[in-house]
Amino acid sequence: MKPTDSEMEILQVLWTKGQSSVREVFESLDKKDVGYTTILKLMQIMLDKGLVERDTSSKTHLYIAKISKEDTQHQFLDKMIDTVYNGSTSRLVMQALGNERTSQKEIDEIKAFLQNLENN
């Protein structure tokens, strides 16, 4: 079950902050144009879908991500390589690196990562 864009935004908060109430998620997102009950509803739907679980022992329910960040990222990555890059990982990587948003620090990280790959 692939999360939607809105669901991804919520998952990002849960992955970063750990178990959270609807209000905490709502405030983390601080989208000017959506109301509290919208986020609530989305999170309830995510519960139905099995994307999150929750602790209802107190009045304010706490939500926890049920799917892992890594697995989910991979799911998106694989899909993207397929549908957008026709299966070519290296094309995706090179286009990502060519992106002007990539900082020198990030490039250094990647070079170190590649170096490490070679040594094993």
Added chain:
Amino acid sequence: MKPTDSEMEILQVLWTKGQSSVREVFESLDKKDVGYTTILKLMQIMLDKGLVERDTSSKTHLYIAKISKEDTQHQFLDKMIDTVYNGSTSRLVMQALGNERTSQKEIDEIKAFLQNLENN
């Protein structure tokens, strides 16, 4: 205007095969579960959206991708880095390289690409 998943599938065909009729796209996709008129309708909608243009000089219309493969790929990539990788290009790249059984040749290409980046 970001293409939907279905629109991406159609664009892939147009990018690969060049200008094509609806039937040609329909056959290239050979999805067992969708009919001819569905693809037709999708392509007509893509025309409305400006994703494709068409040549109507003969009975069988020919469709041409109006947006470039590179720009579109970048658009998806940027969005993905934002929503899935919290803005970290290097995390995306490392996950792509780490997970895939990337060949030595591909790794060398990427290293050369990085080297080239540094020199400019």
Added chain:
DNA sequence: ATTTGATTACGAAATGATTCGTAGATTAAA
């Protein structure tokens, strides 16, 4: 000219995602 086969146009249904108003429940404060 008529039929046959392929095509486009179009409307509308089905599905899925997003949005929020309102009602009811629960807790904390007065």
Added chain:
DNA sequence: TTTAATCTACGAATCATTTCGTAATCAAAT
């Protein structure tokens, strides 16, 4: 205990995407 604040539940509206049936059009074959 009553009030106020906060929360959940739920239905329904809205919007976008995907689906296809049907009618109209066109071209080629009979």
